[in-house]
Amino acid sequence: MRRQFHRASFSAFRQSVVVAATTELDRGIGFLLVPVFLAAGVIFYFSLNTEPDLYRPLAAVALMAVCAVISRSWPKTHLLFMAALLCASGFVAAKVETWRTATPMLGSEIQTRLTGRVVIAEEMANGRVRLTIDLISTAHPTLRYAPDRVRLSARRIPPDMKAGSLVTGYARLLPPTGPVRPESYDFSFDSYFSGIGGSGFFLDDPKVISTTDPAPGASIASAIENARENIADHIRSTVGGPEGEIAAALIVGVRAGIPEDINEAMRRTGIYHIISISGLHMALVAGTIMLLLRGALALFPDFSSRRPVKKYAAAIALVSIAAYLVISGVVVAAERSFIMLAVMLVAVLFDRAALTMRNLAISAIAVILVSPHEVVGPSFQMSFAATAALVGAYAGWADYRADKVRAPPAKRSFLRFLSRKLAVGAGGAAMTSIIAGSATALFAIWHFQRVSPLSLLANLAIMPIVTVVMFLAVASAVMMPFGFDGPFLYLMGKGLTAMIAISAWISQWSPVDAVGLISIRSVLLATIALVTATMATTWLRLAAIPFAVAALLTIPQVRTPDLLISEDAHLVAMPIGGGELAINRARSNEFTTDNWKRALKAEAIVPPETFAKDALDIADPVNLPPGSPFYCIGDLCIGRHPSGAIVALAENRESARPACGFADLVVINDATAYNPCRDPRVLVVTKRQLARDGSAAVFFDPQSATARPAIRYAVQKPYRPWHEQRRYSREARGLAPYKKPEKSESKPPQPVSSGE
Structure with a gap:
């Protein structure tokens, strides 16, 4: 009897769902879901670890379109094929945009004299001027793989400089940077789709060569930009x-x-x-x-x-x-x-x-x-x-x-009417x-x-x-x-x-607004809940409730990194308890440290303590209490995570060698260095690895202080188009920083490419 009751209840519920779904389709929810499935295809494309070709996605679009046409007699199957068609179309749209953009990206830091046309000139709060410039030529050295557009800051600009002006100046160009930590905002991605192939600053004040108008299309854009600046x-x-x-x-x-x-x-x-x-x-x-x-x-x-x-x-x-x-x-x-x-x-x-x-x-x-x-x-x-x-x-x-049945409004005084x-x-x-x-x-x-x-x-x-x-x-x-x-x-x-x-x-x-990291699963579940609640018009919108609850429950299902390393190996941050974040540099990049503070839920920055070589004995760093900030002597800094793991930061391979005997993690700020440690339990991270793979998040084993730490990099290989430039930097090729050759009377300096 009870089984029959359950069967009847389930049958009634199923019939109710069918009726409600039919009503939603009649009211046009199918069209409302078009951007949802398009966006799903776009997200799937950008989440891939490798760059796909264009032919197979196009073939998938054609196949799904044919299947959708053939299945029109079977409504449920037709809807499934239409959803797949939209996802594939979003995938193709993202691929086509990436192929169409194809922004040339600077491969390595370099100084050169550039000539270009000003696109935008913006006055900044710190008194400098930020210029967006379309490059025309470079010299001393000439860049063989120069970007088309760069963004540079200058201390001063000539009063007659405006959008459309032809300018020249000696500048330091830097390649677009990657995320400041894994799963954070990717500046290379933004630069690629914004058409910006490099950034940097002028080493001297730029000079105006000519104020002649560019091509007609660019002239209109320059006129609009100049009007904006004048206003x-x-x-x-x-x-x-x-x-x-x-x-x-x-x-x-x-x-x-x-x-x-x-x-x-x-x-x-x-x-x-x-x-x-x-x-x-x-x-x-x-x-x-x-x-x-x-x-x-x-x-x-x-x-x-x-x-x-x-x-x-x-x-x-x-x-x-x-x-x-x-x-x-x-x-x-x-x-x-x-x-x-x-x-x-x-x-x-x-x-x-x-x-x-x-x-x-x-x-x-x-x-x-x-x-x-x-x-x-x-x-x-x-x-x-x-x-x-x-x-x-x-x-x-x-x-x-x-x-709702409403009674006629009662007469009110002007004051009551206004207050209401x-x-x-x-x-x-x-x-x-x-x-x-x-x-x-x-x-x-x-x-x-x-x-x-x-x-x-x-x-x-x-x-x-x-x-x-x-x-x-x-x-x-x-x-x-x-x-x-x-x-x-x-x-x-x-x-x-x-x-x-x-x-x-x-x-x-306002109380402290930093809340740390949350799980991507919670964001996806919340998105499903939002789509369901806003697009459904029948009782089916109640289906958003379990997704919303699941989103809230999965918020903390993410592991916070125990240590973060910048992609240039210059900065390392480690939470040491009590809301404090220890870093290895007295002067650090404010944007990076601010991002790390929010991600690691830290409230205060603890700079390193520097000692003379004879003022502190670090012969036995194991005696450092857990949660110690960084102590620096010469080219070596040592800190200890609250878990007991010891972290050593070295400027070169020679200064890193002594740390192999006691450290769990060794970071070497030298692109020419290789692993000096023979113990496989010691994790060694070099500047060359970081130049190739981006910033890193390190996780120590809370159960075993002797276990090898786990590491996750921000950039995956093989590179996507917005990260291809990483392979050409000097650091990624294991080369020392570029030094300008001494002038020779017999041989003039040879041109150097952007990748050298």
Whole structure:
């Protein structure tokens, strides 16, 4: 009897699932899942350890397309083949983008005199100027494998230098770096798809050779860039201070000059998204334009009653955000936001609902097909996660309101009416912040290892100010050609002063935001939960609950490294307990140490202690207590991990040889050195290995202090296209640092390639 009851229950449940799934398909969930499967194919391509060819993925697309056509009579099988077809199409799109980009990357550090054309010139907060330059030629030495575009900083630039100027100067060029630790942000990947083949700095001030215009297409780009810089200079001079830098960032997307302390305060409070031109800014610009136009046209009732003024306002708003996209520099975040908002405004033009999941899916498909590499970046993931959550929540609330029987509103006094509107507005802003923050939390932790505990308070306090500031920004942009933008920029600066003060105050009260590493499984499970909850419209959305619970439970299922090594073998960091992170250099790269602190959940940096050779006896390092920081004598530094493992850092093979008798890990900052230790239990890491395989994470055995440590490198072999340049560096080939040959009267210096 009980078995029959269970069978009946299961049969009823199965029938309910079939009915709900059929309903979802009828409501168009199949189209909503198109970008999901495309993104899955893209992610699969970029997660491969080897670079695939193009022919087999194309054959898979053709095969899946044929199978999908043949299986149309079997709906379930047809859906499976369509999903496979979309995944294969995403894979092919990513492969084609990689093949099409093919950015030439600098192989090794070198100094050369370069000549090129300025693409972008950005003033930075530290007083230097960052130049993006298209290389034309190099000399002394001539690079045989030179990159097409580089990014260099300069102390000063000539006053007549602008975008399109032909410049020359002696510079030190550096190849793109890899991740600062395994599974972190890959700068080589970003440089490859941004077209930047190298970076560095001018050793002297660059000089302008010519200001003649380049080719027609480049001339238009230079004119737009010069217009952006002129507008930014005008805003800075009118507003002044850091407020002027933020105002320039909001209007024309030039944000290199914002002081770092203000950037950090906004990151800690969770409002840094305000600085990056994205969906918020595009929506505020479009909303302001539509509001002003509809208000202005309402003054002419005869015209507005006979004409679709809403469509007119939407069309002009579309043109306005297109102009905003161009003047803001066409950065990826703004480009993606423009596509998303343009779809919504076009929907208004065709009498369709603007804020729907279908429109979001269309914009996601466009972004994935145009720039597949963005799928694996934090900007794409967080923006679409937040938007999907908000659209899904709005649709759910609208359905709830539609099914609810409401009594006619009672008459209220003006004061009660105003207070209710303010309460509803504050509640809506709070829910918006909660929903968007919850949807993006795990993505933020995965990419940045930080959270903003007081982001809700900060956004509630600042968003009204930002709304007014963006209204003033639009007004100042409209009035700028006529010279009447001064009052609007002045008020905009006052609003930004209040925003900076509030973010700084909340940042002081914000607890430590570093949360360490989380499991990739939790991020994938959370993604599935988000997709299910936002796209399903029936009770099937409840299927998101187990995935969400599983995502929370798997967050800690990741092992934190016991030691991190930079890819140049210059810096090593080791947690020693009590929230302290011991490093081997008194002066270290601030960006790297900050990233390592967040990943290892450290609060303080402990620099090494340096002693003279006769001031400290390290003949028996085993006596060092566990959790000791690094002690340095000459070319050798020694520290001890809390597990008991001893770490030795040496500048060359000779200084590393004595450490073979007691150390569990030996790091040698010398590309010409080879393993001096005969004991296989000692892990030796040389500069050459790190140059080939990138930064490293080391794991000691907590059960046995004598077991060989495990190590994981950031870069896998065989190299993907954005890492191919690593094999050509001097360090990767086991060569000593390049030294300029002495001048000889009999033989002139010979040209040297970028790989030498």
